[in-house]
Amino acid sequence: MNIGVLGTGFGAYHAQLWTTMDRVDKVIIFGRNEAKLQELKQSLGVEITTNIDDIMLDSTIDVIDICLPSFLHRQYAVDALKNGKHVFCETPVCYNLEDALAMKEAEQLYDSRVLVNQFIKFDPAYKYLYEATHNKKYGKLLSLTLKRETPPLWGDLGLHAIATNLMIHELDFVTWMLGPMEPHSVWGTDGGKSTQALVRTIFQQPNVSAEIVVSSQMPVSYPFTVGYEAYFEQGKLVYQESDNMNGSVESSIIEYTSSGKQEVLLDPANPYEKSMEHALQCLEDGSSSIIELDHAIQAIKLAIIIEKKLV
Numbered sequence: 606m607n608i609g610v611l612g613t614g615f616g617a618y619h620a621q622l623w624t625t626m627d628r629v630d631k632v633i634i635f636g637r638n639e640a641k642l643q644e645l646k647q648s649l650g651v652e653i654t655t656n657i658d659d660i661m662l663d664s665t666i667d668v669i670d671i672c673l674p675s676f677l678h679r680q681y682a683v684d685a686l687k688n689g690k691h692v693f694c695e696t697p698v699c700y701n702l703e704d705a706l707a708m709k710e711a712e713q714l715y716d717s718r719v720l721v722n723q724f725i726k727f728d729p730a731y732k733y734l735y736e737a738t739h740n741k742k743y744g745k746l747l748s749l750t751l752k753r754e755t756p757p758l759w760g761d762l763g764l765h766a767i768a769t770n771l772m773i774h775e776l777d778f779v780t781w782m783l784g785p786m787e788p789h790s791v792w793g794t795d796g797g798k799s800t801q802a803l804v805r806t807i808f809q810q811p812n813v814s815a816e817i818v819v820s821s822q823m824p825v826s827y828p829f830t831v832g833y834e835a836y837f838e839q840g841k842l843v844y845q846e847s848d849n850m851n852g853s854v855e856s857s858i859i860e861y862t863s864s865g866k867q868e869v870l871l872d873p874a875n876p877y878e879k880s881m882e883h884a885l886q887c888l889e890d891g892s893s894s895i896i897e898l899d900h901a902i903q904a905i906k907l908a909i910i911i912e913k914k915l916v
Contacts, residue, residue, distance in 0.1 A: 606667040607631040609660035616672030679704035686715040698901040720884045721901035723777040727879035729871040744838025751775040762821035764915040767802045768908040775817045776904040791914040
């Protein structure tokens with residue numbers, strides 16, 4: 606398959622991954638920074654262009670990978686679909702429901718597909734939790750707490766933006782795990798800093814409770830951290846991963862059962878790479894996908910509801 610990548614920021618990393626995949630025959634990258642494009646051409650052996658029509662109007666391009674700011678996703682996704690391309694879109698897929706529904710309408714109108722990089726579903730630790738829950742490895746899931754914490758390194762992640770830009774990954778996961786839900790309660794504070802926030806959201810179903818805690822106001826000495834605590838009828842799973850931003854990552858999943866405490870050892874995998882490989886396979890053979898646009902719309906709906914309750 607031939608891939609057109611829009612954007613040279615995170616798009617550069619996507620391009621690097623695409624070039625390693627057997628299903629991919631050609632990668633061409635669109636960007637506005639000529640020096641960055643030349644660098645990518647030299648290092649990855651990809652084609653480059655500063656004219657987006659070289660990708661949009663090229664009948665040999667099968668998939669357009671959108672790695673532009675989220676407020677541009679609708680425009681370029683609809684253009685790609687209109688020109689007969691499939692779309693692989695970075696997350697968050699958009700910031701409002703109007704854009705998401707316009708992308709869905711275009712997907713149906715032009716008979717092509719939009720898949721969204723909900724990479725958390727391919728992270729080994731979260732995949733293990735999903736499978737353990739659905740296989741009832743530890744009995745029924747009773748309660749789940751998910752967390753994502755970061756120092757203020759990523760721009761504006763205040764109360765008006767944190768759900769769509771940071772919590773969105775946990776919302777992707779919890780709606781995949783438990784299905785569509787409405788938040789039972791939402792609490793948040795900016796601690797007096799408008800571009801930072803700490804937010805706690807609780808979801809409840811008759812037999813299970815889920816909580817998401819996200820923070821963008823951790824001290825600069827605190828590592829970027831994700832994790833979960835999952836309570837089951839017959840045990841508990843505790844996962845934590847801390848990235849110290851210097852290349853060192855500490856990660857562990859601990860299982861507590863009647864047999865004792867044990868670390869769960871999983872084969873390492875790059876969730877971005879796995880998500881992209883999954884997308885290519887589904888687009889190539891027409892199979893259903895766990896990263897369909899509909900799944901992303903469920904998550905963005907929740908994010909918008911949460912942000913409205915916070916501001």
